[in-house]
Amino acid sequence: MSGAEDAELDTVLGKAVAILRAFGADDRLLPLAELVRRTGLPKGTVHRVAGDLVHHRLLDKTEHGYRLAGGLFELGMRAATERTLLEVAMPFLQDLYERTHETVHLGLREGTEVVYVAKIGGHRQARSPSRTGGRMPMHCTAIGKALLAHAEPDVRAAALSGPLPRRTPHTVVAPGLLEQQLDRVRATGLAYEREESTVGLLCVAAPVLDVGTGAVLAALSVTGPVGRFRPEVHENAVRATAAAIAGMLTRRPGAVSAPPS
C-alpha cells in the first residue's frame, strides 16, 4: 500500500507476480481494468500475462474478472516452513481452542511483520481483522511482541526504528515504552495486547522457542473480547502449548525463520 511498490516490471516474471500480488486480502474478483490500474502495466500486457496465468491455473477467469485460483492454494500449502509448523502445531492449537473456546492464532515473522499461519475460532469469535495468510504489524499485536522480543537484535532494531503506526488509541507508538514491554515479555515468557490493534480485543501470546538455540520459531496467542475475556486466565495454557510445540519441533528437521528483508 504505502511502502515501496515496484517489483521489477521489466521481466515477465515480475509482471506475473505483480498481477498476482495486486489481489489484496479482501479482493475476490478483479476486472482487467483494475489490474491495469493497480499494476501500472499496459492493458495489452496485463491481458496477455493474465491469460498465461489462467493457463497455468494460478488465476481463474470469470465473466466479471480474474481471481486467484486453486493452483495457488495448492502451491502455497506446500511452502516448507508454514506447512511444517502447521502440521506439528495443529493438534496442540486444537487442544488449546477446546480448552479456551476463544480464537487461537499461530504466527511467524516475515520481514518486519507478523504472518498468521493458523487461526482457529468458533462461531462467536471476536471480530478480529486477522486472517490466515494475512499480515499485521508487530508492535501492536501480542504475537508480534512475542516474536519481536526474542528476535535477533538487528531485526528488533529495524522494527523499532521504523514507523509504529497508531491503529487505536491504545497502540504503543513510543519505541522506548515498547522496548520496556519487550523486556517484560522476555522475563515472563508472555506478551499482551490490550486493544492496541483493534478496539475491543485482548490477547495473550507466548513465543515458540527452539529448544536448542533459543531462537524464535513462531508465536501463538489466545484472543477474546473486552468484557468476558480475562487474558490472565489463559497464561498457563498458552505457555504450555507453546512449550509443547517447541518440543515437537526439535524432533523434526528444518523449521527456520526468514531473512531480515
Next chain:
Amino acid sequence: MSGAEDAELDTVLGKAVAILRAFGADDRLLPLAELVRRTGLPKGTVHRVAGDLVHHRLLDKTEHGYRLAGGLFELGMRAATERTLLEVAMPFLQDLYERTHETVHLGLREGTEVVYVAKIGGHRQARSPSRTGGRMPMHCTAIGKALLAHAEPDVRAAALSGPLPRRTPHTVVAPGLLEQQLDRVRATGLAYEREESTVGLLCVAAPVLDVGTGAVLAALSVTGPVGRFRPEVHENAVRATAAAIAGMLTRRPGAVSAPPS
C-alpha cells in the same frame, strides 16, 4: 508423476511454474540439480529462473537447496474459493471435531481429483495420507464419492471413464459398481469409504450442496481407524454440519467450482 507432464517450457512463466510444481507434497528442500532433473530444463536456465523466484519471495534459497517460500503461502491463502470456504466452514468443522474427536476433512473437486482444503485432527489422528492442499483420486475417498455423486454428468462421466487405480485390496475399480455406490450417495446424502484409499481407515462424508441450485460446492468427512471407529455413529453429525455450511454459503456471494479441466 505418471500423467502428461509438459507445462510449456518455452516461456519464462512456464519454466517458473514448472520449477515451483517440481516440489512434490513431501519435498522440503530440493537442490538445483534435482530441479534440473525434474523439470528437464538446462542447468543455467534453472539457476537463473530460480534466482528470480527467490527475488520475488516465491522460493527460499538455503545452503542445501531451494524450498517454497512464505510468499507462496500468503498468495495461496488469498485464493478466492478456498478462502471463502475455509472461513465459512471452519467454525462448523471445529464443532464437528469437538463432537467426534476424529479427523475431519473438507475438500472440493479440482479437475478429476479431490483437493483438501482443511484437515483437522488431534494427536491420535489416524495415519491418513491426506494433507491440506493435497490431492487424492475421487473414486477411493468418501469425499471424492460425495463430490462425484453430485457432479455434473460430464464430469462424472470423465472421472468414471478414466483409470480407477487400485490403491488397496478394497478399492472399487469397477465403474459399474462405483456408479451404484454413487446412486446410494445421492439417495442417502452420505458417502462411505472403507479402506479403499488406505488400509485401516474408514470415512463418512456428506456433500455441501448449494441451497438454490443443488450444485456440489464441497464435501466434508469424518475419518477414523478400523476397530474403534464406527462411521454410522457420525452420520447425523456429518450431514448436519454439511447442511449448516451450505446454509451459510448461500448468504455469501461467490463460491463456485472449477472448470472440468
Next chain:
DNA sequence: CGACAGCGTACCGGTGAGTGGAACGCGGGC
C-alpha cells in the same frame, strides 16, 4: 594423492518471445 564426477556459479552473443501502442467492437448510461 591424482583423477574424476557432480554440483553450483558465472559469462555472453544470438534471437525469438514478449512487448505495448493502436485500433476495434461491445454494452450501458447520461
Next chain:
DNA sequence: GCCCGCGTTCCACTCACCGGTACGCTGTCG
C-alpha cells in the same frame, strides 16, 4: 444516438531471455 470504459486483437520492433560453455569447489573413488 452519442460517448466512455471495458475487454479483446493485431503486429512490427527489440531487448529480455536463452542455454551452451567454462570455471571452481567438494567429496570419493581407484
